[in-house]
Amino acid sequence: MKKFNGTDKPWDLTSLPTTEVPKGSVPHAPTDDQCFLGSENIPEAPKLQEAVATIKNWFRASSLNVLAFGTGCGAIELRPLSTSRFDMSRFGITGAPTPRQSNVFIISGYLSTKTLKRAIRSYEQMPNPKWVVALGSCTINGGMYWDSYNTIKVLDLYMPVDVYISGCMPRPEALLAGFDYLMTDIKKGEANGWHHYLENLNWYRENQKQVINDWDLPEYSW
């Protein structure tokens, strides 16, 4: 059993504990990502892995917990979305009060550099896997804040975005359509923005530090 090396970069996935299975023994208590590490002796193991991944992704797509963090005017669309008229709990989407309990982050509208710092901190505290939905044209190209001194223009320089929803403001129907895209992507196993963030953390950090002048966040906000 390889032990977790605390000195390594915490986001380096290779330093996560792996299970080394001695030959002839039965693997027990596999970790989540190495669920079928010792299963090469099982016939049709790839198919089985695929089936398990499909089921896992289906579960993930069916329980989306949206973080209660409204950054801009778009947060006003989340109220009709979550209440009776456009009831989002039909699709297994519900709200979550803290980053530790949520896995979907809706950047709802413009993001000032001051809020960006808090958004990054909240995003990193969310457990993996997690997804970001960017709402409105402000997150795409700045929108009506394209010449604002205090508002970022391109969100995916600072955070991995899985779904963009255009409009100013998008209606709750558009949000539901965006969630539909997101769930489809999760079921296909293609919504891997969180993975991209961990792999390219230094690139994201450079971009973030360019706009946030007083950087005082830890190396990674676990």
Add this chain to the structure above:
Amino acid sequence: MFKINDKTQWDDGSGQVIDELKARFGDHPVHFQRDDLARVQIPQKDLLPVLSWLRGDTPFVQLTHMTAIDWMEEGEFELVYLVTAPTLLTSLMICIRVDREKAQAETVFNLWLHAETYEQEINEMFGIDFPGSPRQGVPFILEAWKDIPPMRRDFDTVEYCARTHPERPGREHQDTRKYVGRKFGEKGFLK
């Protein structure tokens, strides 16, 4: 009781507050903007006497708003104090001019406690100092701002924005005239 919300009284300048203000502090220009709003331009040294007199001896007891205007060409800032009489539903704009190079004005924090927040914001956004006011220099909206104060007119917002916030490729700003003209196929559209 002062009667100054009557338009006829505003018009002939017989508003008692205005009259008394002129009698006490000199004949300063008064502009009657609306039935319930007049603007008085006073010199900077008269600011505290006028405001304390309004606060103490007249119905104008409430500081509703306080803001600054940048007259860059004249080398001056204008500070506007909007003082309201709640019983008369009437407001007075007391305006002073401050030198732009040595941007400094007296604090009215001792008259209205909430002026502290206005003064903090003006200090951050325009770079005008209010000595004696608490929270001067403490960040209010901006965080770790390194450039000149952003509401000064010599601050080039577009240039700053292009320098700090990159555009998405292919989504740069387009000239609206050219874009609309091309879209509608008319030469010189919106000329």
